[in-house]
Amino acid sequence: MRIAIFPGSFDPFTLGHMDILRSALKMFDKVIVAVGYNSAKSGFFPPELRVRIIQDAVQGMENVEVCSYRGLTVNFCKEKGAGWIIRGLRTTTDFEMESVIAQANRKMAPEILSIFIPAGHEYSFISSTVVRDVLNNGGNARCFLPQNVDIEHYLKLREQ
Ligand code: ADP
Numbered sequence: 001m002r003i004a005i006f007p008g009s010f011d012p013f014t015l016g017h018m019d020i021l022r023s024a025l026k027m028f029d030k031v032i033v034a035v036g037y038n039s040a041k042s043g044f045f046p047p048e049l050r051v052r053i054i055q056d057a058v059q060g061m062e063n064v065e066v067c068s069y070r071g072l073t074v075n076f077c078k079e080k081g082a083g084w085i086i087r088g089l090r091t092t093t094d095f096e097m098e099s100v101i102a103q104a105n106r107k108m109a110p111e112i113l114s115i116f117i118p119a120g121h122e123y124s125f126i127s128s129t130v131v132r133d134v135l136n137n138g139g140n141a142r143c144f145l146p147q148n149v150d151i152e153h154y155l156k157l158r159e160q
Contacts, residue, residue, distance in 0.1 A: 004028040004084035004115070007036050007073045009128065011043045012154075013054045016119055016126040018146050020088035023117050025063055032080055033058070035068040044132045049154050057146035074109035083112055090119040090127075 004024055010017060010033070017033075024031045033054050037047045045053065047068045054066045069076040073085060085105060087098050095116070102114035126144050134141040135155065145151055 001029045001081075002027075002084070003030045003032065003080060003082040004086050005032045005034050005073065005077050005080060005082045006086040007034045007069075007076070008087075009037070009043065010035050010050050010054060011128050012045055012050060012131060012151070013057050013146065013149075014123075014126045014128055014131055014144050015146060016088065016090070016123040016144075018057060019120045019123045020086065020117050021058070021064070024086045024115075025061070027115075028063075028084065030063045030065065031086065032065045032067060032082060034066075034073075034076060036073060036076075037068060037070065044128075044135075045154060045158055049157055053149055053151075053154055056148045056150070059148050072108070074105050074112055077109070077112050085112060085114045087114060087116055088119055089116050090124045 006021055006024055008017065021031060021033060035047050035050045035054070037043070051066055051068050058064045058066060077085065089095050089098060098116060105112060105114060131141045131144050135151070141151060
């Protein structure tokens with residue numbers, strides 16, 4: 001079975017991430033969307049809520065698993081029996097940063113391959129940073145987020 005990991009901060013998961021996930025599902029039997037986090041960086045949404053947001057986003061989709069992990073992505077891949085790491089590319093800056101990470105991962109685990117998927121042009125301007133800015137300023141971020149996600153609900157949970 002061809003299993004890929006789609007790792008990221010996903011703070012929160014956007015339509016851009018969804019587009020990459022849909023493309024990845026065409027290539028793999030199973031894609032694990034994995035929220036990576038470290039205790040030093042708490043983020044906008046706590047990791048548990050980020051996972052729940054993704055679970056809402058992928059509701060009804062087959063061959064997707066959602067989870068969170070700590071530590072090195074390559075170690076998590078081995079734990080899950082995944083041979084591929086999926087990353088999305090929007091800009092040349094993304095490419096430069098992703099190349100460095102991919103080289104390091106390849107050095108540590110040559111059997112795991114990084115796959116870069118270009119952003120769909122209609123999503124290439126979407127980032128979690130923009131979504132957080134909009135939410136922080138009381139704006140409506142619906143147009144950047146998957147349809148099933150009730151972000152107001154998660155904003156309330158976040159404040160509790
Ligand atoms: P990280 O902090 O690990 O970069 P992100 O949640 O910001 O986590 O992004 C996860 C992955 O999704 C990265 O590979 C990023 O380049 C990609 N990505 C983010 N936004 C988009 C988008 N709009 N279109 C395509 N890929 C995207």
